[in-house]
Amino acid sequence: MLCIAPQDKAGGDLRVGIIGAGRIGRVHLETLASVAGVKPLIISDIVEPVLQDVVATYGLPAYSLNPDDVINHPDVQAVWICSPSQFHADQIKACARAGKHIFCEKPIATDLAGTLEAIQVAKDCGVKLMTAFQRRFDPSFARLQKAVADGEVGRPISAVLQSRDPAPPPFAYVKGGGGLFKDMAIHDLDIARWLMGSCGKNEPVKIYATGACNVDKAILELKDSNPSEAIDTANILIEFESGSTATIQVCRRATYGYDQRVELFGTEGLVKHENVFPNTVEKWNGDAVRRADPMHNFFMTRYADAYKNETKAFCALLKAGGEVSPSGDDGARALEMAMACDLSLRLGRPVLMSEVQLPAGQKRVAA
Amino acid sequence: MLCIAPQDKAGGDLRVGIIGAGRIGRVHLETLASVAGVKPLIISDIVEPVLQDVVATYGLPAYSLNPDDVINHPDVQAVWICSPSQFHADQIKACARAGKHIFCEKPIATDLAGTLEAIQVAKDCGVKLMTAFQRRFDPSFARLQKAVADGEVGRPISAVLQSRDPAPPPFAYVKGGGGLFKDMAIHDLDIARWLMGSCGKNEPVKIYATGACNVDKAILELKDSNPSEAIDTANILIEFESGSTATIQVCRRATYGYDQRVELFGTEGLVKHENVFPNTVEKWNGDAVRRADPMHNFFMTRYADAYKNETKAFCALLKAGGEVSPSGDDGARALEMAMACDLSLRLGRPVLMSEVQLPAGQKRVAA
Amino acid sequence: MLCIAPQDKAGGDLRVGIIGAGRIGRVHLETLASVAGVKPLIISDIVEPVLQDVVATYGLPAYSLNPDDVINHPDVQAVWICSPSQFHADQIKACARAGKHIFCEKPIATDLAGTLEAIQVAKDCGVKLMTAFQRRFDPSFARLQKAVADGEVGRPISAVLQSRDPAPPPFAYVKGGGGLFKDMAIHDLDIARWLMGSCGKNEPVKIYATGACNVDKAILELKDSNPSEAIDTANILIEFESGSTATIQVCRRATYGYDQRVELFGTEGLVKHENVFPNTVEKWNGDAVRRADPMHNFFMTRYADAYKNETKAFCALLKAGGEVSPSGDDGARALEMAMACDLSLRLGRPVLMSEVQLPAGQKRVAA
Amino acid sequence: MLCIAPQDKAGGDLRVGIIGAGRIGRVHLETLASVAGVKPLIISDIVEPVLQDVVATYGLPAYSLNPDDVINHPDVQAVWICSPSQFHADQIKACARAGKHIFCEKPIATDLAGTLEAIQVAKDCGVKLMTAFQRRFDPSFARLQKAVADGEVGRPISAVLQSRDPAPPPFAYVKGGGGLFKDMAIHDLDIARWLMGSCGKNEPVKIYATGACNVDKAILELKDSNPSEAIDTANILIEFESGSTATIQVCRRATYGYDQRVELFGTEGLVKHENVFPNTVEKWNGDAVRRADPMHNFFMTRYADAYKNETKAFCALLKAGGEVSPSGDDGARALEMAMACDLSLRLGRPVLMSEVQLPAGQKRVAA
Incomplete structure (x- = not known):
């Protein structure tokens, strides 16, 4: 070459x-x-x-x-x-x-x-x-990870990630797209691994994924070709080397908008971040005490700053040198986790990361 | 008799x-x-x-x-x-x-x-x-359940319950106490079942529990006598007949106080309730924008209203008639769920509720 | 005698x-x-x-x-x-x-x-x-005052009190009732004086009150008999000996419920308390991210704890001895402040507390 | 010309x-x-x-x-x-x-x-x-004004604006700078007028300003040259043609950061907006339930979006045509309001806008 x-x-x-x-x-x-x-x-x-x-x-x-x-x-x-x-x-x-x-x-x-x-x-x-993986560069995700890495909440024990889209994608996107874990949850899998590894090496070892079709019945016909394409809702439980756990809840439709929240509990406290709204206005009237507007509608507005920050970060890295994060290996690792989810869904039981089949002649990315 | x-x-x-x-x-x-x-x-x-x-x-x-x-x-x-x-x-x-x-x-x-x-x-x-089970009578738990039962968020899809004590109990309480699932998580198991059954019969069918010792190393010596007594942290994933799931996170110590939160996601929205503080005062200064006081310290203050309400409710029931809730059977069901957690922890895999061993000659409480 | x-x-x-x-x-x-x-x-x-x-x-x-x-x-x-x-x-x-x-x-x-x-x-x-004056015994008002008295926010500079009823009282109550300042704002006048005097003697010296009829046109006919009865909305600015100020906003109707909030800014920070809701439940759906229920509807529920606490406090005082608070003099002082508001509204200018006419032969309550 | x-x-x-x-x-x-x-x-x-x-x-x-x-x-x-x-x-x-x-x-x-x-x-x-006046283009200020203009809270009754800087400017800036009303409160005066005029013409008619030196004793020596330069704290009460009122509280130092909040009460409800933080992260530990970070530190970060939006808005206006807002006249009006504050502070009483002295030969900007 x-x-x-x-x-x-x-x-x-x-x-x-x-x-x-x-x-x-x-x-x-x-x-x-x-x-x-x-x-x-x-x-x-x-x-x-x-x-x-x-x-x-x-x-x-x-x-x-x-x-x-x-x-x-x-x-x-x-x-x-x-x-x-x-x-x-x-x-x-x-x-x-x-x-x-x-x-x-x-x-x-x-x-x-x-x-x-x-x-x-x-x-x-x-x-x-x-x-x-732009979420790593969102001000709230990044600050939360920093808190974990700096030990602000002690040693991580468990995390919960809520990740829901405002509406399901077109059938054509789902069909052949690889399924819920690969096309949607992969961002969350990366974040879970990133957070849990923030205090030292701590790779996922076991994953249990359950799934259901709750909001988009059209996809049920994909059940035989790929079960992961026939679900729009999943619950993923990841166990890490340290014994810590991460729970990811994904769904292709939340009526209230683009739900993107993380909370992490540690030996010395808890950090969490909330959804982001286009403004801070509240409206109080006879109907309700409420936000004036719904949360951000989807990733282009929710992660507008994250997209800028990741590009700036890569530019800065190229000028100043250093390790890329998230690297290509991080991308591969998230994909392997999604494959473990696929396998777990198929088998109806937790699977070890080592059960994920690597391509012939390839060896696992060093954890 | x-x-x-x-x-x-x-x-x-x-x-x-x-x-x-x-x-x-x-x-x-x-x-x-x-x-x-x-x-x-x-x-x-x-x-x-x-x-x-x-x-x-x-x-x-x-x-x-x-x-x-x-x-x-x-x-x-x-x-x-x-x-x-x-x-x-x-x-x-x-x-x-x-x-x-x-x-x-x-x-x-x-x-x-x-x-x-x-x-x-x-x-x-x-x-x-x-x-x-007094939590059913807490104003926030009760309102959340009503929202579910009334269909305010559609059909329930998944719930997350955070349940953490402010500090671990004495060793003498833990030893021989039956373990984390029976002595602590049993309240949460009841709440999960109650919420998920709020829109019609919907019993738990499969439970996967993981556990670890994170905050109270003294209990590790109980590992052989009862693994559930040797953990202070657990993550429980319950799958219900309808396909809905509930995740329970318990820990015997949260540095920030008595953590008691539920959120439930449904086809038409989400309901959640927050922790309760002794007052609504916020303090803003050079250190932080913060609550003036920590959340309620433990169950006697956190559930002061719930204790009153449950006793009043039973009095009202005895005067007016009707079905008891939570009944004796509800208590038995929660215990069976805790036993399923014990079994899952022992086996390292999800267990079916039907795997829980009933006493000789007894038949399962009608679900 | x-x-x-x-x-x-x-x-x-x-x-x-x-x-x-x-x-x-x-x-x-x-x-x-x-x-x-x-x-x-x-x-x-x-x-x-x-x-x-x-x-x-x-x-x-x-x-x-x-x-x-x-x-x-x-x-x-x-x-x-x-x-x-x-x-x-x-x-x-x-x-x-x-x-x-x-x-x-x-x-x-x-x-x-x-x-x-x-x-x-x-x-x-x-x-x-x-x-x-039961508000002094509400957990949030009391905690806020304690923060001020303990110097948690330094020396008090300015306070804002929002005080609004859910709906105007019947005409019969308003007519001859003494007007908005005496029958409604008197609680707020007491709280303002109590807060501003929390770090040492600091009496009101000057009051400017404006008023308008915004939500209950029926009362306009009372304009000639008593202008303070013909208004349902007022803004009161109180200047204290120390130079600190308190702003009170009262209205006989807030569509969203019983609005009872205070915030106080000091040289070292700010304390505020929020309205109280019957539970902590939030509901998120396609309509809004909102509180599941409106705030407490009126004083009997909003101040349920305060009523208990004040009676317990007086009992404790009678058993243990000590100074009464709020005393009879505190009640008189609040009334004098309401009279200053009446006078200011009539004259369209700030008035000194010393302009309030005392009954013949009486001398001012020692400040 | x-x-x-x-x-x-x-x-x-x-x-x-x-x-x-x-x-x-x-x-x-x-x-x-x-x-x-x-x-x-x-x-x-x-x-x-x-x-x-x-x-x-x-x-x-x-x-x-x-x-x-x-x-x-x-x-x-x-x-x-x-x-x-x-x-x-x-x-x-x-x-x-x-x-x-x-x-x-x-x-x-x-x-x-x-x-x-x-x-x-x-x-x-x-x-x-x-x-x-960039605040008009901040997402929260703009949304709040839109709510008012669209009648979402009925007819405006009263507003409260909290406006506090994180720290006082250098003495050299204050001295000869025109005083607190002209150099700092002018933004708030513009916002108050803008909001109250959102439902139709409604100009300020009467202004009462009080002031004190609370946080920066150095400026006291400017008392004789210009009393408005010798204060770092002010409370401004503005009465409008409609009878509505706006209260502005300004201070040159808030220990907790750059405080920029508005709430507006109307016949059908209330709108308010909160301060803006660099992220949505909360941290809970033994010390406090708190924001992970303080609010934005000053105008360059707090109003970063507003600065962009105002420039974009003027560009769009120049391309598409239409009325400028805020116009030159809006700037003049805000200055006249600040002059009314100066006069009120000097006289110790509310002043009518018509008492503000116009330059010889000039006539008042059409309200």
Whole structure:
């Protein structure tokens, strides 16, 4: 395998490219365009008018209908991969071989074999690979994790994560999407592992997942092809090496909005964070004492700051050096946890992480 | 078996007796003394000065050092059993045979055989038997259950119950006490079953319990005699007939006080209740934006209203008729759930409720 | 003037009488009946069936249709005056002359002359007189005041009191009732003065009151007879000796319930207390994130604990000795503040407390 | 007076310039640089390295050490004035005469005469002038105002605004700064007027201001030169045409951070907004149930969104047309209210707005 060495320079602007000018690509571009010392040079997409608009708005010097022009741009040092999931693995590998650092929207690949391979190529080529689990960069999630890492509540004992979408996705998204654990709970699995590992190494060892179809009966027909696609509600209990536990509750529909809460109990106290609302206004009248408005409706508004922060963090890392977090390995680990959930649901019993089948010839990511 | 028929009268005062003048006995007596149409006639205990003080304070006509004098008092119609746990079963049976209705502090008996037998005697004698799970009468628990029963949040999907004591009990209490599930989590098991059954019959079918020793290392030596006594922290996942789940988290110590919270997610929304503080004062200063005072310290203050309400409710029931709730059977069911937790902890896997061993010759309480 | 010396005894039960078996009289009786070491001996009212019911419920030895039988009962040491306002002053004086300590529902009298005279008689006869401003005994008001007195927020700078009733009283109550300041805001005036004086003597010196008719147009016709009766909304700004200020906002109707909040800002921080709800349940659904229930509806439920606490506090004081708080003088001071509000509203400008006209021959209550 | 006509174009980019590259100038520039359809062309400041840094970061085509180069830039259509206060009036007039629309940080001028003159010039030249009271664009203030305007709480009756800085400014800022009302409370005066006028014209008619020196004794020496400079705490009561009232409490130091709250009571309910924290994390331990972090420390973080929103709003207005809000006249009105506060403090009594002295030859801004 041929790898071009990454063009890391002390000082000077960080020159970047973006693949994908969709919703999330534009979010990252806006951030990249506003960070001092960072220069977006080129963006690719398959829709030319979108590219023209984006280039005009943010003053980019170039665009292309071909992602290879981003990957192979001689001045680009790092690439933000915001393309559809099925292209991620190949683009990661191409970037790595071209000596470009990589910020990749989740997932790294659509299966574990592809994930592990892409990660390995990035390692072999010596480029940094960040898996974009943006929640780690949300002010509340990040502050909570810091409290745990700093020992503000002692040693972690148990966590509860509530994670619910405002409405189920279209049937077409669910069907063949890999199921509730892989397409939705994977964020929560990463957060649970991140929190519980905040005070030292502490990997998941056993997972018990239950699931049901409560809010979207259309998906029941997927039961035979993939049971994890036929559920819209799940309860996941994760046991860690230290004996601590994390409970994750996911559902594809909460009538009240996008429910994203964590609480963690430790030997010296408890930390929790609440849902976020668009403002702090309360309204009191004959009907109720209530919030004036519902909580944020979905991830684009709820995690607006997190998206900015993660891109800024990766830029800062590329300039200052250090360990990537969440790394490619973190992405692989979350995927393995989701696979353990799939297996547990199928078997109706807790499964050990070691029961998760690795691709032939692969060995487990070092815990 | 000889039973004297209960002396139920339409109209007139309800005449009651109390066994036990300890902390909880006095709480119930104070309530009984203040309810219009209820007359406490006699109380027993083994400490005469305590009895003298109580009788003087509440103007009771009589006291005795012998509980049989309460049970057999010719004018007493109902007895509040507030004696130590090991006497409950015999006193229930004696009351039942004497035709007295029974309000019994939990537990009904210290084992399932004794529990089922006492319940059966009460049924055979036609007396009402209430198991004093006081949380059902707390304003917040009760309102939450009403919301569920009234369909305010649709069909229940999942619940989380946080239940933590402020500090572990003495070693002597833990040793031989039956373990964390029976002596502490039993309240939560009852609440979980009560909530999930609020929209129609919906019994627990499968329970998975994990446990650890996190805050009280002294108890580790009890591991061999009873693993459930050697843990101070547990996570219980209950699956119900409907597919709904309840997660219970218990711990014998929370540094911040007595943690008693429930949230329930349903197809149309979520209800939750928060911890209770002695006042609503907030203090803002250079250190923190905070509550002026910690949450209630333990059950005697946290559930002060609940204790009153449950005694009032049983009085009202005895005067107006109707089904007892929580009944003796509810007490037995909660005990069976605790036994399922014990078994699950021992086996390291979820167990079916049907795996819980019933006493010889007994059949399961009708679900 | 003939005074019988109060029969204070060290030890033994405190024997009390109650005048008035209405709503508030029964509340105090229930408390008196449940406090160890206190014996209610007699109650009077004008409705015999009510008396019979009360006596049966609480086991009182006697009742009478004549309040003099309470006042002159040879064994009664203290009297709770819960009769209509117009009888208060005469009953206070009669009690004082009979050597009975007095707990008096507000007001002491319907005018300042009567108030000052009744207070003087109580002083002359050496009996204790408590003005029942129950809010001082509410857990949240009391905790807030303690924070101020203990210097938890430094020196008081300014306070805001929100005080709103759920609905206006009947026209008959308003007409001739003395107006918004005397019949409603007087509680808030007392609280403001109490809080601001918590760190040392600090009396009100200047008051500016504005008022409007916003929610009950019927009362506008009272404008000429008494402008303070023709308003249902007021804003009161009180300046104290120390330079600190208190703002009181009262209104006869808040659609959302009984609004009773205080916040106090000091040199080292802020304390505030919130409204009280019947439970802590929140409901989240497609309509709103909201409290499951409205706040307490009115004073009988909102201040249920406060009523108990004030009666217990007076009992404890009578047994242990000490200064009465709130005293008769406190009641007079609050009335003078209400009169300053009346005057300010009439003149459209701030008035000095010294502008409030005292009855002929009276001198100002020592500040 | 010669005015160049504003170069408003349908469609095309809005081309803007910025005077001042200090803290607030950069904030506005960052926003201007990120809004689609807006092009910052030039910025001026007196510090060249700052300009070089800014131009590099945001890709501006030009900078100058002379603000006239911004004002007279042939392609610039609108200017953001972010220079020190003493230059505002002259720059407004110069911009107006050059046909440039104006976004001006408060104040418009340091006195009323200058303010009215600058406004008049802008009107005469037909350019739009926005006074940057950013709080109107904060999500919580804006939502609260919308609730009022939409009648969600009926007709406004009274408002309370709490406005406290975390720490007093340097003595040099206070001395000669115009005093607490003009340099600090002016924002609150604008908000009070804006809210109370949300349901139709409703101007302030009478203002009563009290003040004290509580937290910064150094300023007491300014008492003779300007009493409003010798106070750090004030209470302002504003009476409006409709009879509604607004109470403003300001203080130069709150130990707990930047306190910025409003509550408004109306005939059909109440709306309020709370302080904003950097995250939603709570920490519970043996010390307290508390926020993990203090509230936002000061205006640059508390109003980060508001600064963006106001600049975006003015851009949108310039492209789409419509009335400016807050306008120059709004700025003048707030200044007149602050002058009324000064006068009231001096006189120790409420003053009518009509008592505020206008500059010779000027007539009052139409209410």
